[in-house]
Amino acid sequence: MTRRSPAAEDEPSRRRDRAETVRDEAVERACSQLRxxxxxxxxxxxxxxxxxxxxxxxxxxxxxxLRR
Structure with missing residues (x-):
């Protein structure tokens, strides 16, 4: 059985966090444009x-x- 490194195990969490940050920034830009x-x-x-x-x-x- 191959064990993944702690950094590899944290990668999905980091990707999700980054995606949420991008989403939040996009929401703020859209709302700013609407305002x-x-x-x-x-x-x-x-x-x-x-x-x-x-x-x-x-x-x-x-x-x-796509990353796999």
Whole structure:
């Protein structure tokens, strides 16, 4: 049985953390652009966040598969 190094075991966690950071930054940029055109409602912000979450969930497995 081959054991993975601690660094290799932490890699998926680091990738997920980085993906979440990118998502959060993208949400902030989108909301900032919406605010530049007027006020953004709580519902609009929630819609942007939900879209970002769904994209992250769908793209994360693809990114992992490409790295194998």
């Amino acid at each position: 530049a055109n007027g006020a953004i409602s709580a519902e609009q912000r929630a819609a942007v966040e939900e879209l970002a979450d769904r994209l992250l969930e769908r793209l994360s497995p693809v990114a992992l598969a």
